[in-house]
Amino acid sequence: MAEFYYQGRDNEGTSVDGVLNGDSRSTVLAQLRRQNVIATRVELATSQQKNGTMTLAKLWQRWLKLFQPTTVSIDELIMFSRQMYALARSGIPIIRAISGLADATRSPVLAFVLRDITRNLTQGTTMSNAFRAHPAVFGELFVSMIRMGETTGRIDTAFKQLIDHLELEKDTRKKIVAATRYPMIVTIFITLALFIINIFVVPQFANIFSKLGADLPAPTLLLIATSDFMIAYWWAILIVMAGSIVGFMRWKKTPAGHLTWDRIVLKVPILGGIFERMALGRFARPFAMMLEAGVPLLQALSVTARTVGNVHIGKGIDGMQNGIERGESLFVTASQSGMFNPLILQMIAVGEETGNVSDLLVDIADFYDQEVDYDLKRLAESIEPLLLMFMGGMVLVLALGVFLPMWELGSAVS
Incomplete structure (x- = not known):
């Protein structure tokens, strides 16, 4: 039995390589097929490959793997x-x-x-x-x-x-990116400016104020204390921030964490309503599409519950299946879910009475899409006052912390 070195790709399209024992090259290929690996190269292993010695080319290849896409856009x-x-x-x-x-x-x-x-x-x-x-x-x-x-x-x-x-999903994503670009850029630059001012600017003023020997007002003391803390413990701040982000991402990947987070997102002011209407639109249109294609009602509900993009709303759609299994109508189960407003419920009831549920669901999806489009266009206008208030508060604190001692010094001199 000989040792063979192989290279190939796994189910996710990631490059893999290694050494396998086999009687022949065909035996190794059969082993790789059972492991769901498509081999691109199989040859007798050299001593270097057996020992796993890293060549410069191999190190470069593994470095590139970190930047290779693993999903399809x-x-x-x-x-x-x-x-x-x-x-x-x-x-x-x-x-x-x-x-x-x-x-x-x-x-x-x-x-x-x-x-x-x-x-x-x-x-x-x-x-x-x-x-x-x-x-x-x-x-x-x-x-x-x-x-x-x-x-x-x-x-x-x-x-x-x-x-x-x-294409509708792509269009919605573009609108979200366009609507949130301005608030995100402003928030990032405000945060950077805050760090720069606290690390480089405030210490210079603190030195000047300390030489004067005068009693400093509370805003100035707060500003200096914040600056000293950031300079002394910047590494701890970075560790806490990185740990918080990693911990949050891991918690969000758990079933309970994902459900809790999606429930919280729906309650966020301004954004919560947009996310809810987007999720309901993602439910209505695919649901209508599947009913029109002849998919059974329960199966269509089960599939769309996992495609709405919100676990909390998906759980409510799953609950509708229980009502339909008990023999209740779609209108009754939709009413009990508490996810739809009276106008939508009325449209569902009309669709059931006329036998055109799929057509009415398309109208519901269009209604939600129009609402989301209108909200996204107004999103920047809605967030702008909050950003201005935040920026104004930061400027006020900085102004009071820096200029109050100067005003008091001027009064004392006069």
Whole structure:
């Protein structure tokens, strides 16, 4: 039995390498396939590779891995969906279409995923299960729509609906970034200015005031004490800030922490209402899309509960499933959830009475999208007074701390 050195990529598209024991190269390839690794290089291991000695090239390769993307952007998903829609509509076989797109895409992660999907399809796996094997790239909604396309024989229609959904999601994200850019920039620069003033400017004034020997007012003493603390314990401040961020991120990844945080976000002034309407819009449109595609009601609720982007609201949607399983109508369960306003509930009731629930849900999604669009346009205007008050307070403290001793000195001299 010999030792073979291999290089390849795992399920997430990350480069991997190592040494395996095997009777032959084909045996090692079989081991790697069982480990879900697609090998790009397999050869007899050298002594350097066996010992794990790091060459300069290998160190550089591992350094680059830290900066390699591990996910697929929404733009790449939209482009892939558009290409699949065109190819499926033209009647090109699915395996051939996905294989061709794997060679054409510029994303290494998407290329790896598509090659793995092609391999699974050639082995007889259904298309939905092949996509479901990569949840980091294709979400539950994506997989469910492909499954319905398989069932109805309309894969092209499924990808067309996915294109519409992804483009709306992209547009919403752009609006959020545009609306929060100004407040974020102002907040960052205010924080930087505060640190610079406390570290470099205030100590100079403190030296001048100490030479005068006069009693300093309370704002000046507070300013000097804050500056001295920041200069003496700046390393502790950085450690506490870094630890708080890491601790918060880990807590947020826990189920209880994620649920609690999403509940808190909905109660934040100004932003909470926007996040709530965005989540409900993400529920209404995909829910209508899946009902129109023929997905059973309970399955559609289960899928959309995991795609709204808020665990608290998703839990409320999951609760609607229990009511429907008891035989209650969608209107009754939506009323009991407490998530929808009376106008939306009335639209749901009309949709059930007329048998056009999916059409009414699209109208509900449009209503929420318009509300979110209006709120995002006014977001900067709503936050600007708060930023001005914060900046004014900082300037007032600095002005009182610096100029009050000068005024008192001037009065004493006169």
